[in-house]
Amino acid sequence: MKEKTLTNSRYHNRIEFSSFFEKYGMLVVLGVLFLACSLISSVFLRPSNLFNITRQVSVIGIISIGMTFVILTGGIDLSVGSVYAFATLVITGLKHLGAVPAAVIALVISMVWGLLAGILVTKGRLQPFIATLGLMTGVVGFGLTFSRGQPILGAPEGLKFIGQGTLFGIVPFQSILFIITAAAAHIILNRTRLGRHVYAVGGNEEGSRLSGISVDNVKITVYVVSSFLAGFAGVITANHMNFGEANIGSGMELDAIAAVAVGGTTLGGGSGGAAGTVIGVLIIGVLNNLLNLINVPGYTQKIVKGVIIIAAVLLQSVQENRKK
Amino acid sequence: MNDEYILDMKKITKTFPGVKALSDVSFACRYGEIHALLGENGAGKSTLIKVLSAAFQPDSGEIYFKGKLFAHQNPISAQQAGIGVIYQEFNLVPYLSIAENIFLGNEPVTKAGLVDRKKMDSAAEEILKGLGLNLNVRTSAHKLSVAEQQMIEIAKTLSLNAELIVMDEPTATLSDHEIEFLFSTILRLKQQGKTIIYISHRLEEIFRVCDRVSVLKDGKYIGSKDVSDIDKEILIHMMVGRTLSDYFPVNKAKRGDKVLEVKNLTRKGVFKNISFDVYEGEILGLSGLVGAGRTEVVRAVFGADPFDSGEILMYGKPLKIRKPINAIRNSIGFATEDRKQQGLVLGLSVKKNITLTVLEHIRKYFLLQMKKEKALVNYFIKTLKIAAKDQDVLVRTLSGGNQQKVVLAKWLAHDSKVLILDEPTRGIDVGAKTEIYNLMRELTKKGKAIVMISSELLEVIGISDRIIVMNQGRFTGELSAENATEEAVMKFAIGGVE
Ligand SMILES: Nc1ncnc2c1ncn2[C@@H]1O[C@H](COP(=O)(O)OP(=O)(O)OP(=O)(O)O)[C@@H](O)[C@H]1O
Ligand SMILES: [Mg+2]
Numbered sequence: 001m002k003e004k005t006l007t008n009s010r011y012h013n014r015i016e017f018s019s020f021f022e023k024y025g026m027l028v029v030l031g032v033l034f035l036a037c038s039l040i041s042s043v044f045l046r047p048s049n050l051f052n053i054t055r056q057v058s059v060i061g062i063i064s065i066g067m068t069f070v071i072l073t074g075g076i077d078l079s080v081g082s083v084y085a086f087a088t089l090v091i092t093g094l095k096h097l098g099a100v101p102a103a104v105i106a107l108v109i110s111m112v113w114g115l116l117a118g119i120l121v122t123k124g125r126l127q128p129f130i131a132t133l134g135l136m137t138g139v140v141g142f143g144l145t146f147s148r149g150q151p152i153l154g155a156p157e158g159l160k161f162i163g164q165g166t167l168f169g170i171v172p173f174q175s176i177l178f179i180i181t182a183a184a185a186h187i188i189l190n191r192t193r194l195g196r197h198v199y200a201v202g203g204n205e206e207g208s209r210l211s212g213i214s215v216d217n218v219k220i221t222v223y224v225v226s227s228f229l230a231g232f233a234g235v236i237t238a239n240h241m242n243f244g245e246a247n248i249g250s251g252m253e254l255d256a257i258a259a260v261a262v263g264g265t266t267l268g269g270g271s272g273g274a275a276g277t278v279i280g281v282l283i284i285g286v287l288n289n290l291l292n293l294i295n296v297p298g299y300t301q302k303i304v305k306g307v308i309i310i311a312a313v314l315l316q317s318v319q320e321n322r323k324k
Numbered sequence: 325m326n327d328e329y330i331l332d333m334k335k336i337t338k339t340f341p342g343v344k345a346l347s348d349v350s351f352a353c354r355y356g357e358i359h360a361l362l363g364e365n366g367a368g369k370s371t372l373i374k375v376l377s378a379a380f381q382p383d384s385g386e387i388y389f390k391g392k393l394f395a396h397q398n399p400i401s402a403q404q405a406g407i408g409v410i411y412q413e414f415n416l417v418p419y420l421s422i423a424e425n426i427f428l429g430n431e432p433v434t435k436a437g438l439v440d441r442k443k444m445d446s447a448a449e450e451i452l453k454g455l456g457l458n459l460n461v462r463t464s465a466h467k468l469s470v471a472e473q474q475m476i477e478i479a480k481t482l483s484l485n486a487e488l489i490v491m492d493e494p495t496a497t498l499s500d501h502e503i504e505f506l507f508s509t510i511l512r513l514k515q516q517g518k519t520i521i522y523i524s525h526r527l528e529e530i531f532r533v534c535d536r537v538s539v540l541k542d543g544k545y546i547g548s549k550d551v552s553d554i555d556k557e558i559l560i561h562m563m564v565g566r567t568l569s570d571y572f573p574v575n576k577a578k579r580g581d582k583v584l585e586v587k588n589l590t591r592k593g594v595f596k597n598i599s600f601d602v603y604e605g606e607i608l609g610l611s612g613l614v615g616a617g618r619t620e621v622v623r624a625v626f627g628a629d630p631f632d633s634g635e636i637l638m639y640g641k642p643l644k645i646r647k648p649i650n651a652i653r654n655s656i657g658f659a660t661e662d663r664k665q666q667g668l669v670l671g672l673s674v675k676k677n678i679t680l681t682v683l684e685h686i687r688k689y690f691l692l693q694m695k696k697e698k699a700l701v702n703y704f705i706k707t708l709k710i711a712a713k714d715q716d717v718l719v720r721t722l723s724g725g726n727q728q729k730v731v732l733a734k735w736l737a738h739d740s741k742v743l744i745l746d747e748p749t750r751g752i753d754v755g756a757k758t759e760i761y762n763l764m765r766e767l768t769k770k771g772k773a774i775v776m777i778s779s780e781l782l783e784v785i786g787i788s789d790r791i792i793v794m795n796q797g798r799f800t801g802e803l804s805a806e807n808a809t810e811e812a813v814m815k816f817a818i819g820g821v822e
Pocket of ligand 2: 369370492723724725
């Protein structure tokens with residue numbers, strides 16, 4: 001009896017600032033940024049502006065969610081921008097088949113790209129960076145060939161609402177899709193066997209294998225998820241912009257990686273999650289919006305964004321080190 | 325200050341989020357003694373050492389070293405001030421030579437500012453000679469055995485003129501004759517006037533080499549004694565707060581059907597023609613010196629490594645095992661000896677590690693049932709007395725012994741018919757060891773079969789119903805529990821064939 005109380009007394013439940021910050025650090029950053037924005041710009045808090053932000057972040061947000069899966073396993077997917085762009089071409093190029101068939105084909109082809117990346121990484125033993133770098137270039141090439149180097153104008157009628165529509169006349173449909181994607185990802189990562197396996201593989205590959213996890217299957221799955229979501233984002237964009245273009249996704253892989261990193265998922269794999277990525281996406285999105293509202297020139301915007309990305313990740317690594 | 329003590333740590337307190345690892349611990353060490361630091365898993369031993377070596381900063385308290393206040397901000401300056409620590413995980417750079425490793429970060433340089441290789445090699449040779457070692461200092465570190473690597477770590481501290489050398493569980497990964505060599509080295513160091521702090525869970529060792537012992541419990545200092553004044557029982561009482569009567573459970577289970585049979589298993593250059601079988605209700609001990617190929621054999625049985633020829637049968641039916649998952653599906657579990665690389669995902673919580681092999685059983689449709697999972701994990705935390713604040717703390721933050729318990733829990737949870745345990749009690753304290761032995765017996769009573777590898781001879785003899793012995797990849801003998809004496813096992817282990 002006495003022994004028991006002794007043991008329990010060692011564990012005090014005082015929530016310390018450091019552990020609070022560790023868990024909610026980036027949320028605090030987002031909050032502060034939000035507050036600062038509302039003070040700096042009078043336009044910022046207007047509902048129209050806020051929903052504008054959520055619409056602007058939706059497409060990159062969906063791609064970042066997919067990227068989160070890959071990074072959690074310790075991989076990286078540089079091909080998402082190309083896969084995204086290719087999907088815009090497929091749905092616009094095949095509009096004669098009707099909106100839904102064209103969209104379905106676009107998604108299936110996207111998953112095939114992911115399958116290819118996954119097989120190259122697992123069976124081909126290629127570094128994810130190299131495998132997806134090759135795919136990134138190759139898919140754009142396919143896209144340019146398919147579209148003869150020209151944008152393809154006009155998305156099929158029937159699905160335009162997913163890119164252009166709103167709910168209650170103000171909530172962008174894109175944003176709803178982003179929220180659904182993020183919520184589904186969160187549930188998959190935290191509440192399913194696949195999710196646990198994703199973290200385990202990223203944390204300790206050999207240990208996972210010895211626990212009976214099929215490491216190759218997990219890895220292939222995350223690349224398929226990532227490409228599927230990139231393709232899904234492409235379908236949204238094609239319906240939003242009403243055209244497809246082979247190079248439209250260039251640079252998006254880096255934006256997605258930045259959002260994932262700012263959201264607290266470590267690039268080595270094994271820790272982080274979808275909720276963090278949503279916050280990362282929002283931090284970058286709110287910042288973009290502010291810089292536009294106060295008319296910061298484009299070049300300067302890039303500098304500011306670069307600094308913020310580094311600062312956010314630096315903040316997390318300082319925390320990591322202090323824990324030791 | 326009192327000049328009898330080389331080290332005087334006063335009222336050290338160290339907290340981690342939610343855990344008070346050390347509270348008001350005072351610990352002193354005399355010049356030239358070998359001082360054992362003991363305590364249960366999670367008592368705070370490693371933490372105290374990390375505070376001493378400045379790997380951690382204490383919340384409060386003071387350290388006096390050779391009578392002077394010792395306040396260092398980082399391990400490097402603490403090392404230079406004369407404190408050398410040999411952690412359980414070595415920090416050698418695999419592709420550097422012995423000499424380069426010994427002088428890493430401290431290389432002698434020529435006038436031109438280049439590394440003076442000649443001087444470095446001869447200085448390294450000098451140090452190794454002082455340790456009674458005869459190794460080529462140009463050999464690269466990855467070619468050394470565990471025991472040799474440990475010696476290089478000791479040499480490293482000597483190159484920095486350490487006066488106080490701390491060893492955290494140095495014998496956990498050594499074979500018996502390597503342990504003998506370590507002891508002679510320790511005594512040699514003592515003769516040279518060094519002071520040594522020695523941490524171990526193997527109490528026999530304390531009586532062999534140590535002069536004094538201090539005990540920690542739940543982060544608090546319990547007391548210090550001269551080793552000559554106490555015996556094992558007193559020591560255990562100080563550590564666990566009660567006496568342990570039966571060390572090994574005696575009532576054995578009834579032997580049932582033959583479960584697993586391994587026939588002529590061969591992996592070229594590693595092991596040859598290994599055959600054994602295990603029955604329901606039986607604990608089969610796999611003995612031999614470190615490097616005899618025991619781990620390699622069970623890894624092959626589990627599908628972790630390939631094998632060239634041979635057969636594995638379960639209830640007489642041949643199994644196709646090419647990957648661990650095949651073995652697991654056939655109800656074979658395997659708790660590895662190396663917890664950090666193979667046993668655990670350090671960045672995941674206690675809960676997620678324990679249930680990693682049983683996610684299938686706790687899901688309904690696609691979703692994992694959190695309540696069921698929590699209850700399962702709670703059961704193991706209680707039975708194995710895993711000292712963790714809650715289920716969600718990262719395994720990384722647990723003490724060594726508690727991490728080992730998580731590895732065991734993970735495979736106990738899986739509830740397989742055959743359980744292979746490789747060094748299951750490595751780094752585990754006396755009290756918890758008994759707990760684990762009891763648990764193993766419980767399992768056999770439920771008809772499970774256990775294959776256990778252990779380098780602790782007394783443990784193999786104490787718990788096994790039958791023992792098979794290997795030497796250099798070959799089977800050398802089999803002993804029943806009645807005939808198993810230390811001499812008999814050793815005779816086979818060093819290569820004597822029936
Ligand atoms: N980095 C850390 N973060 C949080 N808690 C920690 C950390 N390191 C140690 N602890 C906690 O401090 C306590 C003491 O741990 P310590 O490693 O000192 O135990 P120990 O006496 O060395 O045990 P063992 O015999 O199992 O090695 C444990 O409850 C452990 O969980
Ligand atoms: Mg320890």
